[in-house]
Amino acid sequence: MASADSPGSPHRDTRPPSPAPAGEQGRAHDPLVTTGSLRQALTRPLQRSTEHKAPSRAGRNLPAAVAVAVVLIGALVTGLFFVPLVLALLAGTAAGIGVWEIARSLTYKGVQIPQVPAVIAAVLMPLAAFFGGAEALSMALVLAVTLVVVWRAFGPKQGMMLSIMGSVFALVWASFLLSTAVLLYHSPDGPHKVLTIILLAVSSDTFGYAVGVVWGKHPMAPKISPKKSWEGFGGSVGGAVVVGVLCALFLVEMPWWQGAVLAVAIVVVATVGDFSESMIKREIGIKDMGTLLPGHGGVMDRIDSIVFAVITGYVIFELFTVLG
Template identity: 35%
Template sequence: MGAALGAVVIASLYFVKVLFLAVVIVAVGIGVTELVRSFADRGINIPLVPTLVGMTAMIGGAYWGGTPWLLGSFAMTVLVLMIWRMLRGTEDYVRDVTATILVMVYPSLLAGFAALLLADPGDQGRRGADMVLIFIATTVASDIGGYFAGISLGKHKMSAVISPKKTWEGFAGSALACMAVGGWLVAWRLEEDVWKGVLIGAVVVVFATLGDLIESAIKRDLGVKDMSSVLPGHGGMMDRLDSLVVALIPVWVLLTLLV
């Protein structure tokens, strides 16, 4: 399943960039749907269709219009959803609107920064694809490195309450994998200094781990093990996007500053 997802990402990223944008919108849309349905099981009401429309406008706007369109689409979507919920009455209004804004930020707004990376015009558009590849590969390396180090060496728990399977040994494996992959890809694809990629990898491992813990906290509060079973062996789409969307912002900042 992981190899199939990787093949779809790379093929769309380097052959038709707009197709990759569609892949992002579909993936994030599935993740948003999982969150909305999980909230609904706890009696928290979030309107699915306008939320998906707003998410699509944010990601598409970021690609074609840049940061102003991303933030503008986000603000307008939140305002529309607040009005939408108000028309249904005032009972539990604050609770539902708060959950709605959470979903519009995580993962919708955060995913828009992938579109900002993709839209980079350098080297006839190739640099944007390379930066997205570096972001995805480095974050995936965190999961892979942490998994193998955790199952073979893991003894000391990071947070037994939030995520009992995460260990400090696994975190060390994630860090080594992230920095190795980051240094290699930045030197190969962007022809930049290796230390820049190592720095990106070091930042990614921190935020990817935090992203995983954030989703674990949400799932524990909602009383679910996985967001869904849409990806065999992986759980739900949000179970794959959790590290990516949180690591995306610092990677975007670093690539913008360093490259």
């Protein structure tokens, strides 16, 4: 005989169940409560996504972005033409923040960089270049790596190799490369050379973006940076060559064709720099390296192409000097 509660019983109660009292509906479906593990529910740690989601710059605050740009340009001009030490301090500040952003981002891939020695070393390397030149900068890099290794030796053994490698990577990328701008500053007509490199890097980004938005149809590397197109790259080359020739004729004393060669080289390495950071951010799972600069993202999002441009410009200017 079927029971009164069985599905086939004509005497089965077909009335819908009474709703749970307010405040208990959520608890009725909480697996931790229904299993009786109230203590586990109360002590359960907050869960945080392992993917760092930086704010998108698509809807960035334009007034804030302009204000930040004006402040940075003012500091750069002051350092180049009025108070040289400001240039080294600006580079050191950017390098220190950049290393901190890289270290913070790498934690989402399980790589723990010793931030204290790495950031201190990153700040001091441009100052070493300012006061002691290339030899002091090279020695500063060696001492920085040594400091990181010694510091990390007193930490946990697990992940030590990745930690040291990540530290060296961050120091070279954010600080050592940027410090070459300080070295270039101390060369003949150095302030104008540094300004030329920055103008070329900025013009590459600006013309590439403008042409890419209007005519861009063929992506250069869709899996890395889908918005960068070959048309935009052509715009970068064309715009930067014009700027390079003008800088050669009116800003730096060198033949016009050297300005064109320098411009093409800067565009290539600036594009490589953009792609490099895009690959790193895509691998980590973030959009921006930071949010420190309103409307711009992080410091590394602003100098990713410049750090490659300054080392390239330094080498090319030295070659032009040697070749006469």
